[in-house]
Amino acid sequence: MSIRGYICLAVLSSCGRPPVAVALHHGRHLATAANVPADSKAVKTAEDTSTASGAFHTARDLLSPIKHATRLTEGRALRQDVWSVFNAVNLPSDCINLGQGYMNFPPPDWAREGAQEALCSTMGNQYAHPKGIPRLRKAMQNFYGTQFHERELDMETEMMVTNGATEGQYAAFTAFVDPGDEVIIMEPFFDQYLQCVVFNGGVPVFVPLHPNAGDPGKRCKPTWTLDMDTLSRAITPRTKMIVLNTPHNPIGKVFTREELEAIAELADKHNLLVISDEVYEHLVYDREHVRFATLPGMWKRTITVGSAGKLFAATGWRVGWLIGPPALIAPAYAASLRLVYCANTPMQGAVAVGLEQAGERGFFETQTNEYKERKAILTDAFERLCLNYTQPEGAYFITVDVSNLQWPADYPFPQNIRDRRRDFHAAWFMAMEVGVAPLPLTDFYCDAHASINENYIRFSYAKDLNTLRSAAERLQSLKRYLK
Numbered sequence: 001m002s003i004r005g006y007i008c009l010a011v012l013s014s015c016g017r018p019p020v021a022v023a024l025h026h027g028r029h030l031a032t033a034a035n036v037p038a039d040s041k042a043v044k045t046a047e048d049t050s051t052a053s054g055a056f057h058t059a060r061d062l063l064s065p066i067k068h069a070t071r072l073t074e075g076r077a078l079r080q081d082v083w084s085v086f087n088a089v090n091l092p093s094d095c096i097n098l099g100q101g102y103m104n105f106p107p108p109d110w111a112r113e114g115a116q117e118a119l120c121s122t123m124g125n126q127y128a129h130p131k132g133i134p135r136l137r138k139a140m141q142n143f144y145g146t147q148f149h150e151r152e153l154d155m156e157t158e159m160m161v162t163n164g165a166t167e168g169q170y171a172a173f174t175a176f177v178d179p180g181d182e183v184i185i186m187e188p189f190f191d192q193y194l195q196c197v198v199f200n201g202g203v204p205v206f207v208p209l210h211p212n213a214g215d216p217g218k219r220c221k222p223t224w225t226l227d228m229d230t231l232s233r234a235i236t237p238r239t240k241m242i243v244l245n246t247p248h249n250p251i252g253k254v255f256t257r258e259e260l261e262a263i264a265e266l267a268d269k270h271n272l273l274v275i276s277d278e279v280y281e282h283l284v285y286d287r288e289h290v291r292f293a294t295l296p297g298m299w300k301r302t303i304t305v306g307s308a309g310k311l312f313a314a315t316g317w318r319v320g321w322l323i324g325p326p327a328l329i330a331p332a333y334a335a336s337l338r339l340v341y342c343a344n345t346p347m348q349g350a351v352a353v354g355l356e357q358a359g360e361r362g363f364f365e366t367q368t369n370e371y372k373e374r375k376a377i378l379t380d381a382f383e384r385l386c387l388n389y390t391q392p393e394g395a396y397f398i399t400v401d402v403s404n405l406q407w408p409a410d411y412p413f414p415q416n417i418r419d420r421r422r423d424f425h426a427a428w429f430m431a432m433e434v435g436v437a438p439l440p441l442t443d444f445y446c447d448a449h450a451s452i453n454e455n456y457i458r459f460s461y462a463k464d465l466n467t468l469r470s471a472a473e474r475l476q477s478l479k480r481y482l483k
């Protein structure tokens with residue numbers, strides 16, 4: 001069997017229950033098959049790209065008499081993911097990467113001093129308390145104050161510090177998902193959720209959000225909507241939890257109080273656990289961020305997920321947390337202890353100082369205003385291009401409708417792009433011809449739903465103003481490819 005044949009089989013064969021889908025460069029010359037040099041990145045094959053992108057494996061590496069666990073295929077973990085494809089290594093060296101949501105500006109100096117202080121001490125280099133260093137938990141207690149309930153959070157039983165939100169979430173799924181339990185995920189979804197469910201034996205049930213047609217005369221569209229009937233129909237006696245994400249990645253939606261109350265009603269009626277991913281809690285533009293856990297009756301059934309990476313422009317610090325009632329935090333803590341034991345000690349020092357000083361420095365207000373300025377550069381670029389886009393209500397993502405973007409029929413997409421959906425083609429074309437890389441959205445859908453919104457791509461504006469201004473100018477050269 002050829003190497004490629006082996007990979008296809010590996011990806012397609014799935015012994016478990018299938019997931020459930022509910023109802024549904026600036027001034028560059030156009031590259032053509034004739035003028036793309038044979039060694040160009042644009043003609044790499046899927047196998048080349050997996051190595052070049054920094055992915056751990058090539059197809060050849062997977063040829064082994066020892067078969068890997070089926071959860072890897074069921075969880076799409078061996079498939080070349082969107083991050084590996086739209087990775088700097090695969091893009092032209094001067095391409096502006098607005099795909100992945102990491103910042104090209106530094107976290108605050110005064111918070112970084114917290115890590116330096118820890119590194120200069122002895123204990124700041126040793127295992128942390130697995131619940132988190134006391135100073136950070138105390139800082140969290142003060143920072144959140146009475147936002148969750150009428151009294152302060154208990155720093156021993158109602159919070160735990162994790163290795164980024166990613167690990168905290170994983171621990172929560174490990175703690176609560178039994179094999180066969182169904183977990184509702186709204187699409188498009190932050191891709192880690194899928195593995196959180198599948199690796200733990202759960203069955204993901206997908207409920208799509210819908211783009212809003214808005215006013216035909218306006219390029220800027222209201223945020224995507226959730227159809228409550230579809231959500232309600234997705235719930236079965238096997239449903240264990242709902243994953244909620246507000247503000248939302250990748251669409252920048254902030255769920256309204258009314259929407260959250262409707263979800264709460266279902267959670268209550270069906271006795272569901274809600275994982276409320278609120279990592280963008282401090283990036284909300286002129287609207288209310290409602291903490292799901294604060295809705296009547298929801299504290300006891302909600303685990304709220306936070307991330308210092310998002311709060312302090314420090315995605316590499318890998319510090320996050322879970323907040324909830326003792327009965328939900330204790331099992332998640334038990335799982336986290338066995339997964340990682342504790343989070344990175346010195347970086348917890350940085351986060352502690354960050355939370356201690358953010359209020360008096362007005363850090364989050366300033367940061368939000370800075371993000372508004374960044375956002376405006378891109379929205380203005382899409383207005384000038386006459387492309388429809390969704391108004392971001394929170395986080396740092398804009399989704400853009402590229403249904404009227406048309407590239408030449410013979411455009412030389414590399415095999416690993418050609419095999420994917422239209423959004424991958426559009427994003428690759430932009431990266432190669434305009435020098436700005438967005439992110440396709442179809443990887444944020446289950447396979448059964450991947451076609452429903454394949455004309456949407458995501459731009460992240462977690463970049464400095466000059467980078468965004470350059471990107472905005474480059475994007476204007478797309479005009480000639482718009483029908």
Ligand SMILES: Cc1ncc(COP(=O)(O)O)c(C=O)c1O
Nearest residue numbers: 164165166190249279307309320
């Ligand atoms: C919605 C959402 N949740 C969780 C995470 C993971 O956060 P962390 O970097 O703290 O693991 C991200 C990161 O992009 C995200 O967008």
